[in-house]
Amino acid sequence: MRWKKFTLTTTTEAVDLISSMFDEIGIEGIEIEDNTPLTEAETKGMFIDILPELPPDEGIAKVSFYLDPDSDVDIEEMLKRVEEGLDELALFTDLGVRTLETSETEDKDWINNWKQYFKPFTVDDILIKPTWEEIPEEHKDKLLIEIDPGTAFGTGQHETTQLCIRQLKKYVTPDTKILDVGTGSGILGITALKLGAKEVFGTDLDENAIVAVKENMEANDISDDKFRVLKGNIIDDEDVKQEVGFEAYDLVVANILADIIIILQKEIPVHMKKGAIFITSGIINMKEEAVKKAFSENEAFELVEITYQGEWVSVTVRKK
Numbered sequence: 001m002r003w004k005k006f007t008l009t010t011t012t013e014a015v016d017l018i019s020s021m022f023d024e025i026g027i028e029g030i031e032i033e034d035n036t037p038l039t040e041a042e043t044k045g046m047f048i049d050i051l052p053e054l055p056p057d058e059g060i061a062k063v064s065f066y067l068d069p070d071s072d073v074d075i076e077e078m079l080k081r082v083e084e085g086l087d088e089l090a091l092f093t094d095l096g097v098r099t100l101e102t103s104e105t106e107d108k109d110w111i112n113n114w115k116q117y118f119k120p121f122t123v124d125d126i127l128i129k130p131t132w133e134e135i136p137e138e139h140k141d142k143l144l145i146e147i148d149p150g151t152a153f154g155t156g157q158h159e160t161t162q163l164c165i166r167q168l169k170k171y172v173t174p175d176t177k178i179l180d181v182g183t184g185s186g187i188l189g190i191t192a193l194k195l196g197a198k199e200v201f202g203t204d205l206d207e208n209a210i211v212a213v214k215e216n217m218e219a220n221d222i223s224d225d226k227f228r229v230l231k232g233n234i235i236d237d238e239d240v241k242q243e244v245g246f247e248a249y250d251l252v253v254a255n256i257l258a259d260i261i262i263i264l265q266k267e268i269p270v271h272m273k274k275g276a277i278f279i280t281s282g283i284i285n286m287k288e289e290a291v292k293k294a295f296s297e298n299e300a301f302e303l304v305e306i307t308y309q310g311e312w313v314s315v316t317v318r319k320k
């Protein structure tokens with residue numbers, strides 16, 4: 001298949017904001033070449049969960065993405081959204097030369113290039129491992145989660161996913177019914193079930209997430225009655241809201257971007273039981289205050305805890 005490759009030349013400073021914006025408008029599988037060595041803090045601040053290999057020379061940053069000309073994606077419309085997104089970012093960050101070059105590529109395997117960077121790792125007493133790797137001898141006693149995110153988000157390596165996992169560990173009991181908004185690979189729902197939760201309902205806007213969740217359920221021996229997954233937007237789709245159900249959940253988890261959490265927190269209380277927990281992340285530290293303000297203005301919630309990892313923040317609240 002010939003993919004169309006688009007390469008945006010920009011500044012190191014803008015790379016994490018651009019990758020977040022691409023994620024929001026539905027562009028997946030970006031590649032980053034950055035000839036300026038990033039500081040550890042900058043690397044950690046990117047909202048992608050497989051980090052790129054960075055050459056050590058001085059230079060400018062390039063962010064590439066691929067579109068399939070034979071798919072349903074309207075390339076012209078997508079490029080218009082990219083330009084609009086860049087216009088918005090240009091108001092508060094230096095985007096550099098901001099040129100967008102187009103080329104064609106035969107590289108069928110760009111989708112799988114990230115796999116070489118995904119190795120087994122632990123989050124406390126949980127071992128997260130790619131489905132294609134062996135269990136390391138020294139981790140045989142850990143709670144095993146097997147993941148192949150495909151083209152969905154959620155290897156578990158991102159700080160925000162780990163923040164959510166640590167919060168899940170605190171609140172999951174055998175009676176917990178969970179709503180996992182923005183389920184991606186299903187990693188949070190699957191971890192919750194492995195921790196003993198009763199059942200999970202996952203939603204995502206991304207069709208690839210639905211496929212990935214099904215595959216990861218199989219890899220982790222999770223039956224269909226334990227984890228239902230639905231493509232759609234709980235924020236503004238009445239059918240999705242009905243399907244998800246009202247006053248039904250003991251715990252909601254959403255690891256999405258801060259701006260989405262701010263919108264989502266208004267819609268979620270109707271789906272939660274009284275006293276239920278809402279774990280949120282995807283919040284970069286510069287957006288912490290905005291998210292806290294939104295929650296404090298929502299009478300449905302009381303603040304439980306704020307946790308941090310690297311540049312990222314997780315806010316946990318309870319429905320009053």
Ligand SMILES: C[S@@+](CC[C@H](N)C(=O)[O-])C[C@H]1O[C@@H](n2cnc3c(N)ncnc32)[C@H](O)[C@@H]1O
Binds near residue numbers: 158183187232
């Ligand atoms: C950062 S990923 C998190 C994936 C996984 N839950 C994790 O923690 O690793 C965010 C996911 O939210 C999805 N998403 C974004 N906005 C959404 C919305 N309004 N409703 C449902 N999913 C959404 C994206 O498609 C993406 O899969």
